[in-house]
Amino acid sequence: MDQIFVSIKHAILNLAQTFLPDWTIILLSILISVTAIAVFGPVTMMYLTLLERKLVGRIQNRYGPNRVGFWGLLQPLADGVKMLTKEDIVPANADKFAHFLAPVVIVIPALLIFAVIPFGRGMVAVDLSIGILFFLALSSTTTIWIFVAAWASRNKFSLLGGMRSIAQMISYEIPMVLSIVPVLLVVGSFSTVSIVEAQSGLNWFVFTPWGFVGFLLFFLTGVAEVNRTPFDLPEGESEIVAGFHTEYSGMKFALFYMAEFMNTFSISAIVATLYLGGWQGPFLPSWIWFFIKTYALIFVMMWFRGTLPRLRVDQLMGFAWKFLLPLALVNILVTGIWLEFKTPLNHVVTFAILAFCLTVLYLVNKPEIPKKRIYRYAYQD
Amino acid sequence: MFFGFGVLKGMTVTFKNFVLSYFSKERLTTVQYPEERLPEKERFRNFPFLIYDNKPEDLRCVSCDICAKECPPKCITIVRDSDEAGKPLKRPKVFDIDFSICMNCGICEEVCPFDAIFMDHEFELAEYGRFEDLNYHKDDLLKSNEYFAKIRPHDAAEVDARLAEKAKKEAAAKTVAPPAVPPQPPQPQQN
Amino acid sequence: MDYALKNSETLETQTLEVNLGPQHPSTHGVFQMNVILEGETIVRLKPVMGYLHRNHEKLAENMSYLGSMPFTDRLDYICSMTNNFAYATAVEKMANMEVPERAQYIRIIMAELTRLVNHTLLIGFLLNDLGAFFTPVLYAFREREKILDLFEAVAGSRMMCNYFRFGGLKVDVTGDFIPHVRQIINNYPKFLDEFEELLSENEILMARCQNVGIISKDLAINAGLSGPMLRATGVPYDVRKIDHYSIYDRFKFRVPIGEKGDVYDRYYIRILEMRESIKILDQAIKEIPEGEFISKTGAVAAKTPRNFKLPKGDAYSRIEAPKGELGFYLVSDGTTKPYRYHVRAPSFINLTVLEDMCLGYKVADAIINLGSIDIVLGEVDR
Numbered sequence: 016m017d018q019i020f021v022s023i024k025h026a027i028l029n030l031a032q033t034f035l036p037d038w039t040i041i042l043l044s045i046l047i048s049v050t051a052i053a054v055f056g057p058v059t060m061m062y063l064t065l066l067e068r069k070l071v072g073r074i075q076n077r078y079g080p081n082r083v084g085f086w087g088l089l090q091p092l093a094d095g096v097k098m099l100t101k102e103d104i105v106p107a108n109a110d111k112f113a114h115f116l117a118p119v120v121i122v123i124p125a126l127l128i129f130a131v132i133p134f135g136r137g138m139v140a141v142d143l144s145i146g147i148l149f150f151l152a153l154s155s156t157t158t159i160w161i162f163v164a165a166w167a168s169r170n171k172f173s174l175l176g177g178m179r180s181i182a183q184m185i186s187y188e189i190p191m192v193l194s195i196v197p198v199l200l201v202v203g204s205f206s207t208v209s210i211v212e213a214q215s216g217l218n219w220f221v222f223t224p225w226g227f228v229g230f231l232l233f234f235l236t237g238v239a240e241v242n243r244t245p246f247d248l249p250e251g252e253s254e255i256v257a258g259f260h261t262e263y264s265g266m267k268f269a270l271f272y273m274a275e276f277m278n279t280f281s282i283s284a285i286v287a288t289l290y291l292g293g294w295q296g297p298f299l300p301s302w303i304w305f306f307i308k309t310y311a312l313i314f315v316m317m318w319f320r321g322t323l324p325r326l327r328v329d330q331l332m333g334f335a336w337k338f339l340l341p342l343a344l345v346n347i348l349v350t351g352i353w354l355e356f357k358t359p360l361n362h363v364v365t366f367a368i369l370a371f372c373l374t375v376l377y378l379v380n381k382p383e384i385p386k387k388r389i390y391r392y393a394y395q396d
Numbered sequence: 397m398f399f400g401f402g403v404l405k406g407m408t409v410t411f412k413n414f415v416l417s418y419f420s421k422e423r424l425t426t427v428q429y430p431e432e433r434l435p436e437k438e439r440f441r442n443f444p445f446l447i448y449d450n451k452p453e454d455l456r457c458v459s460c461d462i463c464a465k466e467c468p469p470k471c472i473t474i475v476r477d478s479d480e481a482g483k484p485l486k487r488p489k490v491f492d493i494d495f496s497i498c499m500n501c502g503i504c505e506e507v508c509p510f511d512a513i514f515m516d517h518e519f520e521l522a523e524y525g526r527f528e529d530l531n532y533h534k535d536d537l538l539k540s541n542e543y544f545a546k547i548r549p550h551d552a553a554e555v556d557a558r559l560a561e562k563a564k565k566e567a568a569a570k571t572v573a574p575p576a577v578p579p580q581p582p583q584p585q586q587n
Numbered sequence: 588m589d590y591a592l593k594n595s596e597t598l599e600t601q602t603l604e605v606n607l608g609p610q611h612p613s614t615h616g617v618f619q620m621n622v623i624l625e626g627e628t629i630v631r632l633k634p635v636m637g638y639l640h641r642n643h644e645k646l647a648e649n650m651s652y653l654g655s656m657p658f659t660d661r662l663d664y665i666c667s668m669t670n671n672f673a674y675a676t677a678v679e680k681m682a683n684m685e686v687p688e689r690a691q692y693i694r695i696i697m698a699e700l701t702r703l704v705n706h707t708l709l710i711g712f713l714l715n716d717l718g719a720f721f722t723p724v725l726y727a728f729r730e731r732e733k734i735l736d737l738f739e740a741v742a743g744s745r746m747m748c749n750y751f752r753f754g755g756l757k758v759d760v761t762g763d764f765i766p767h768v769r770q771i772i773n774n775y776p777k778f779l780d781e782f783e784e785l786l787s788e789n790e791i792l793m794a795r796c797q798n799v800g801i802i803s804k805d806l807a808i809n810a811g812l813s814g815p816m817l818r819a820t821g822v823p824y825d826v827r828k829i830d831h832y833s834i835y836d837r838f839k840f841r842v843p844i845g846e847k848g849d850v851y852d853r854y855y856i857r858i859l860e861m862r863e864s865i866k867i868l869d870q871a872i873k874e875i876p877e878g879e880f881i882s883k884t885g886a887v888a889a890k891t892p893r894n895f896k897l898p899k900g901d902a903y904s905r906i907e908a909p910k911g912e913l914g915f916y917l918v919s920d921g922t923t924k925p926y927r928y929h930v931r932a933p934s935f936i937n938l939t940v941l942e943d944m945c946l947g948y949k950v951a952d953a954i955i956n957l958g959s960i961d962i963v964l965g966e967v968d969r
Contacts, residue, residue: 070414073413073417074410074413074414074417074722075721075725075726076423076426077425077426077725078424171603171604172605175605175627244720318407318410318411319407322409322410323719323789323791324714324786324789324795325717325795325951326794327949327952328951386793387787387793388846390846390855390856392842392843392844393825393842402788402792402793403790403791405785405788405789406785406786406788406789409781410785413726425729437736437740438740439739439740439741439758440744441743441744462893466651466892468655468658499657499747501747502743503653503657503749507890507891509890
């Protein structure tokens, strides 16, 4: 049960080996992996949109979509058909080539990240020895294409959205990269497969003090990278209409939407891999554990979306530079100290240092934190 | 408390709503129209209708034109009927209400002195043609008194009681007063 | 602060003119703001209104006095009962009509329920403007529906009630009115507590709303603001307590006052005002007497509005609508149609300080400022 997908793939390859030459087997193996990801990615995205709508609907005391198909399961297909049949409007002043290129290219990094995610024991498409670096490089390229989309629309709202998105994504890249460093220090390799294997048994990294802080840091910066609430300024719906994708309609808008959801999935998957132990877990097959962890994080992201209002631009960047960045740097230091001491002393020492650092940061940022007020009344009765 | 506590409190509220929406009706207030409907309220006023007592020819409207004059957006058009000789009758020949103009205020029902026009409850009246289909003529507007009693029992009972009393008073006035007799010319003396 | 456009010594910057145009998800209607930005900071702001002008004041000159009562429903289309109330008191003041006791009590109950309806909608939509993706709106609407159902059971329509007449009300309330109101006000404090727990202590909300859009006391008084906007700056002015109109003197309630005049104060004062309204409703239901629901002259005026004349002269009467001070000014020349009919709309007057509030803040703050003034375009443009 654990290796069901791997054995299916080997069965197909063995079957093909009987009548095909050897060099085509390698090609076929690659093709099977690629097809699996190319099918899995968009289907996941479609059903993630349905899940989000139903979840946010339940939070808001209503059903989500439930008319199209039982429980709304055919709703993504209906949405897809709707997007395809819409008129494709390109503004007259827009830069046509860039306007066309931006949504097409933004999906590519989102899909490529799926190649290094370990879905289960032995179920990773490509076991790159620089897996995490690959992920970081690709997630940074998304920023450029958002800005190209904003610029090519020749629209002031889109321009505002694009500028904000660049500021936000650059500010949150740095704590994100720095919060991965502790894991690399402990494991000693960039490859995602070895990171998961270093968390065997139940010593997932999130149960250590530095791991817990690193998990929170990476999760929050990941949410900011994907442009989801409370950091969804670039597409801030109530202020600048739709931000950088105002001028896109039909299938191009669907591509932006698809890129956002695939990024959500891949960030959750990477957080699960790095800190929550990937596919490690007792009793159940490995890929089921992986999906449980990833979907739990996606649930938390959607829960954020249903509850929290949005931050303003300067507050957002203040949060990143004045709070998250110092914390990430101290976290690296603390991981180094943790490696030097022996258990259980290292837990105590690291916990103490982190608590001290958090207190200092809180006190430094205190004037900026708002306080609750007391009101008085006139005409007392 | 620590920074971020308010955010966490807010999130517990939403989580509570999410979980309770599977268990309590108060947290999932959707009414799945058209399979389920809310019960109709008696005083709900939508568009007007004309009322007749027994047969559609016995409509109560006498074409006095008061409702057309008082209607704020002026959506009622009335033309009085006349018989062959040209003498006007107490009946409307044309009674049009343009439902695309009517704003459901209910003033026509209030000012009618003959209890002839009341507000209906029908609201599923979608049509394709914007101008011709939504202009309702006299025959479309006529509905019976039994229908009125079915949708608005209290008001129908009150109106019926008032009309019955008026009819009784008129009948009583007719029997009590001596029949109007023209004065007799003085009889010539017999003797 | 000096907002003159200046060139710095090292960089030459350019300003950007953006049109937060009439079609926008968050401007509460068709309302346009021409904003000149430098970076993300607002340097100049010009509001443009008039997209919803429907000639209300001129239409009233061609209609009987009762005929423009349904049109007053549509001025501030969320709180139709208080608009009716203001118009009815204006006409009654000119005609010197008495209103029976029971009608007065029911009018106050309807006015306070309308205050609950309006403030509930506002706190939901303010949070929507902040980006909380409709969750607070739907929680607020869940409670609001109960009050609107009550309006439908009594007056015939949820929003365009057309319930008040000169000298009283159109019809008496139904038998289960009092228990229904009692049920509503029993559940309301629980909803307000949940709402406060959801969002009033939320750090993100406080960081977005505090110290944003500050108005000083002097500016507020000079600009003629009224309602919760004025009270948020610290001026204890409430028309219910100052004019003693209708029978508000018999009820004990307090008036919350803010201190700083920013968006957070305006939002929080509305929540406190809702709690005070619940107190008034509680007292009103206990004391409501039996009796008639309309005076004799009023009944005649409602049945034959074409004969209802007002004496020559003019009158201005005002009430504390949920949005501010709503006033009606009538000039009559002795006939059945008014000679001049003017509405003093609170949203329109409150909008005049929008530029002063927004200068020096960011675009996102302009949206929240507009949301906290609580405008309804039906009233602004009439």
